[in-house]
Structure formats: C-alpha cells, structure tokens
Amino acid sequence: MAVKIGLVGTGTVGGGCIDIIQKHKDDFLRHFGVDIELARVCSLSPAEAEAHGVGHLFTDNFNNIINDPEIDIVVELIGGTTIARTVVTGALAAGKNVVTANKALMATHGKEVMEAAEAAGKELAFEASVGGGIPIIDPLKHSLIANEITSVMGIVNGTTNYMLTRMADNGLSYEDALHEAQQKGFAEADPTADVGGFDAAAKIAILASIAFNSRVTLDDVFTDGITNISPVDIEAARDMGYVIKLLAIAHRREDGVDVRVHPTMIPTNHQLATVNGVFNAIYVVGDFVGETMFFGEGAGAGAAASAVMGDVLEVARHIQQGVAPIVGCTCTDDLPILPMDELVMRYYLRFSVTDRPGVLETMAGVFARHNISVKSIVQRGRSGAERVDQVVVTHRCRERDIREALEEALALDNVVLDTPSVIRVEE
Amino acid sequence: MAVKIGLVGTGTVGGGCIDIIQKHKDDFLRHFGVDIELARVCSLSPAEAEAHGVGHLFTDNFNNIINDPEIDIVVELIGGTTIARTVVTGALAAGKNVVTANKALMATHGKEVMEAAEAAGKELAFEASVGGGIPIIDPLKHSLIANEITSVMGIVNGTTNYMLTRMADNGLSYEDALHEAQQKGFAEADPTADVGGFDAAAKIAILASIAFNSRVTLDDVFTDGITNISPVDIEAARDMGYVIKLLAIAHRREDGVDVRVHPTMIPTNHQLATVNGVFNAIYVVGDFVGETMFFGEGAGAGAAASAVMGDVLEVARHIQQGVAPIVGCTCTDDLPILPMDELVMRYYLRFSVTDRPGVLETMAGVFARHNISVKSIVQRGRSGAERVDQVVVTHRCRERDIREALEEALALDNVVLDTPSVIRVEE
Structure with missing residues (x-):
C-alpha cells in the first residue's frame, strides 16, 4: 500500500517536490520498493496547486492534512515559526511523521x-533546512558518527556568497552586488535575513547541535553580516593571500562551543575559498576522518526539493518496513556556549578616517590602550578628498578588547567617519 | 546487550577501527544508545593486535570469528578477492552482518x-570501499535518491592526485613525483594499481552501480593511467585553462552507461580542479539536486576507519532496534555499458616526434584520413636534440577514430618516437 504524503506549502520548494513525485514515482518503486502517493496539498493559492496539476488535491486548511487518518507523512514547507510550528507539532501529535x-x-x-516527535514515536526529518540539496545532516547523523566532530564551517547562504563573489571577481560595490542579486531573484526586497547573517546563524545552530551532540539555538549564535564589506576589504584580503566569505562557524573547544557567523578571511588555498556564486559548502573536521567538505546548490526549487524528498523516501521506507524512528534527537550533552567576548583570534579592521596628520598616532594609541598587538596599519584607497581607509591587521587578541577599542575609536571626535569593517581571520 | 564485533585484519585500517572503539565507545552509548564491543580480532600478526592492546582477543583463524555465535558484525579489512571473499560470504552464510x-x-x-546478504537477511555495508572517509555511498543510497543521477566523476585515487599535484605545482617529473610518493608512503613499491588507474576503476564501478541502479563491474570500465603524463602536458593544459586529473567518470547517457578512468583535462574553474594532494572528491550531478561534491581524505588509517566504523555503528543501531536490513542491493535496472570506441569527445594528444621537415604534414595526414577534425597542432618543449613534442588538440571526435589514428601514427617509420600522451577533455 502506498505511503501517503500531505504537502503543506506549494511555493518554490513545494512545487519542486510535486515535480519530483510526478517524474520519479515509478523509479522509486522499481529501485527501492518505495511506493509513495501525493494525497493532499495545502496552500493559500489554489492556482499554485493547479499549475502543478494537483488542483484536485487542494485544500486551504492544513487541518485537513494533519487530521486526515490516511496521511502518513506531513511535509511542512511554509517556513517561519508561527503557523509552521502549529503544523509540525499538530502533525506529530496526530501521529504523523514530519x-x-x-x-x-x-x-x-x-x-x-524533537521531543514532540519522540513522544509521538514518529520521525522528524529536516535535511533541507541547511545547505539546500547538499546531504549534510544525514552524513552527520550517520556516516560520520564514529568521530568527535571538532569543527563545522559553512558557506550556507547563497545570496551573500553570490554578492561577495561578484565583488571579488568583478569589482562590484556592495550596493551594486545587492541590486544585481535582487534582480536575479537571489535576494529578497528586504535582504536583512541574508546580508545580516541571520539565515546563516539558524543553519549553524542546527549543524552545531548535531555535530557536537549538544543543543545550540539561534540566540546562542553571535551574528554579524556583510553590510560593511567594501571592495577595499576584498582587495586587501587578496594582497594578504585571503578571500572574504560569510562563514557560519562552530568549533568544539575544550571549555565549550564557539559558534558564530561573520565575514571571515580564509586562506585562498582553503577548500572553502573556491566555493563561489550561489553555491554552498559545509566543511567538517572530525578526529578520525580529518577534513571533509560537502558542496552543492544551497537554494533553488530542485535542490531543496531533492533534500525534502530524500527525507520523505527514507521515512516512507521505514513506514513500509514497519520500522520505528531509528535516529531521533542526539543532543545528549549540555556543552556551554562560549561568550564571544572571550574568544581569541586575528582581526582585520578597516576604518574610514579623516585624512589629517595625527590620526594614525591617535588610532595606534587606542589599540595600545586595549592591549591589542597590531601587526600592520596601512592606508589604502582614498575614498574621498578628506578621508582615507585605514586598514589594521592585528595579531591574536581578545574579542572584548577589539570591541572596546572599536567603541573608543568611534567615540573620538572627527576621526572615524563611518561604520568600520570588522573581519575575523580563520587560519 | 552490547553488539559484538569481530575484526578480520589489523593493518592500517583495522588498527584505526580499534583506536576509534577504544576512544569513543562510551560516546557512542551516550549519544546514540549504541553499545558495541570488540569481541575478537583476526590477523596474521599477533604483534599488530598486541600493539593496539587487543592481544587477548587475537586469533589467526577467521573461522573463529565467522563461526562464533556471539559475534553480530564481521568487519573484513584484509582486501583482495580470495580470502576476503571467503570471509564475507562465509560470515553472511553464518548469519552475520558484514x-x-x-x-x-x-x-x-x-x-x-549482495545476493548472499539478501539471502541471509543480513546487512552488507561498504562505505569505506570508495573515497576513504568521505560519505558518498550512504548519500547515494539515502539523501540523493529522489534524483536521477546523471553523472558521477571522482578523484578517487590519492596517490595519483598527489603525483599530479606535485607535477603541476612544483614542476616535478613523473618519475620524481612517483619516487616522492613512494618515500612518503602514498605509493606502493609496485604502483601499478594506482598509476595504472585500476584502483580508481574499481571505485567508479561501485559508484556507478549505485548511482544508476544498474550493475557495473570492474571489467566494464575502460581504464588508462597516468604513466605517460609529463610536465609538458600539464603546462599545455594550463595554457588552455585546464588542469589534468586522473578522473573516474560515469555518465548516464540516453543509450546506456559511459564509464571510464583516464587522465582528464577539466577547466580550472571546475570544482574538482582545486582538489589537490592526497585528497579525494566525488562530484555528483542529479536531475533535481544539480551539482554536488563530496570532499575529504581518500586514504589513511583514520579516514578509512571512520567510514568503516560509521557503517558498524549504523548496523549496530539496526541490530539493537531489531530492524532488518533497510537497504540492500539497488541494482534493479540493466543498462548497457557503452563501448568506449563509440564515445565522442575532445582529445589532447602529445607525440614525441622526429624533428625534421615533413613530420607535421605526415601527422596532419593521419588525422585527416581518420576524419579527425584538428583544432590545433603546436610544437612545444623540445625534449632532445632530434625530437620535439607535437601537441594536437581535436574538436569532438569518435574514440575509435582516435585509436585507429594513433595506431597508424605509431606504425609510421621514424616519426613517433615514444608512447603518446592521450588526455580526454571533460567540459
């Protein structure tokens, strides 16, 4: 008997899922013995359902799916934390896999x-929540579990990676890169979630939770976006042998979890450095496996739908074989989140400063007062007649000292003229 | 009750497995509820077992493992197709997972x-057979199954990738690169399996079988190695915007499976082009997921042991939960293997020819007679006083025509002085 699917959400990803089912349903049965049937489709738009040829399965009320005794798997693709939360918890409570x-x-x-799924004895799968079509959650929950994972670092936001790539390869300004990304449909009209790093922060919270067997939530993630990155920074990075990427980073340290999202300089020969355009990649280090990386399309209908349907088929397999959930929540430890202020690393800072004698000395004094060992201060690319870019590269120092130095510098009278660019360095 | 493991083979990988169990046994129980115990270790060398602190588990007779009623999972790490085959089929017949x-x-x-496993109702897992620690078989059998996979291309031999990287980055000759790889322990004293492409051929046979749901065996794979690659080729590739990699390639074509291993030119901006040194990577294209790539360490004790133990833990999970094999053989189709002679692509050919008037015309004539449309013939780097390298780049043409042209050229009197270098181009 076919495993029955109820789809909630018929936007880009939902449409992709319908396409996959229509194209490959027979293949799934032949290759894997998995018989799935799209039974019901919920959306606000009957037209979207019609457009995919499933108008006859349409409902505008998700309760018609989560309360349908025939449906085995509910696929939630509406996003957000309000209605989606009701759909997911409601479906689990009603005895559906999700x-x-x-x-x-x-x-x-x-x-x-995860606890609701465990209480219900049902599966909750979410491969598509990180990295679009890239298999990453499944490898972390299966193939790589013989390791203690020490680091997860990802380019997990295609919009910002596209923008940074265009800025690096074609010299576009931040504004032009954003405008182009919007025109191509890679960025929203309000791009805050992408350029502010919040989308990436949600993804690294999920990855860190699985990798370190310890719950990390969105609120735990220090987040800084790319809005202050300019072509000057990219050029300076290149001169130093680095590229700038918006990285989502999680390291297991001796005393807890170091987790953050910010523009980052990585050496040009790092495997993540050549991940360009809208592509995503997640770099994982384990104590036995060493370095691994998972690369692919981080967005788009087909890629995300591939991940969703991979989960659907796996759950359907289990249902057909009468198998209870094999892997549930694996957050069995309770590691502390390290305070950002205590982290120690190297920094690249760029200040737009007044172009007059004494400014360099003033700025050097600020760093000295905060015990920041400066490797170099270089003036670069005059951004106007009376201002100049001052690029500061530090040796390893404490985040709190940097933060306090920035506060002091910004409070100086007529010295720093604009929001500084702060880029942390990963070796 | 603990799931009991019998290990056959205590070499590099087997030693790594013992290390993982000793280091992480408690973690596996805490994080995943998986309780494993190393129960018996078979090897020709009691000293190897002693060195890993498991001398008390030692036996030199694998029958003591496959016939031990206590043992749940037999781990075969001796390699080859003679004793290993007996161990694997014997263990399955005795009702063990492998x-x-x-x-x-x-x-x-x-x-x-695979049929023996199915007949026994047991699991046979083999993630570590391809790509060392890189999760690739598991993603192909789970996360990516919503796709029709159209291509799998891999750098799956670390030895040759190390050699080609040293030749490209540091100008080493083939001989020096091989010598260095041998000194560093990356290449065997008899390097034939690596440099001849046979190791890679076995791996692409496995990957193609899974990706295309159709059995491909080692004999089906056209195989050519890197023994004729010289620094001249690498330099010429660079000038054309390519790098040379030993690629294991499998494409699903309309009329069957195109599967082969040979030195290949790929564009420098291809994601595989920056996979250097002993690293491996497998690039997979699916009809919905688009391009993906899986990167990591292709060899070494830790990486391979990570993959082996990932499989062991997954099987142990199933045993503890009383779950029968969830995925067995998925080769449900019977696609024809396309004859190499019929494939059409672009070629780079380098001949060491006599440096005298008329040779260029003679060679051009050979290509013309075989309907090979030549894009360019360039003379490069004189390799001696009376010989010169003639580099020929073709438009798309048929493999058979190239083969026959090469035969004719080699039969010419005093023209071609050495085995030509044949490099196929992937766009």
Missing part, C-alpha cells in the same frame, strides 16, 4: 519539536 | 555478495 525544510523552526524550537 | 572496505571484492563480485 519532513520539514524549516531552519527557523529547527534553530529556535528544535528541542520542542 | 562491513567491508574491500573495493576489489565489491567491484568484481558485488552481485554475488
């Missing part, structure tokens, strides 16, 4: 929904 | 052993 692509829900209410 | 890293066995007798 597949979701919802990063915000998993990064914010992951504990609640 | 985990193996044996590429030769899977590429040659895959059908037999």
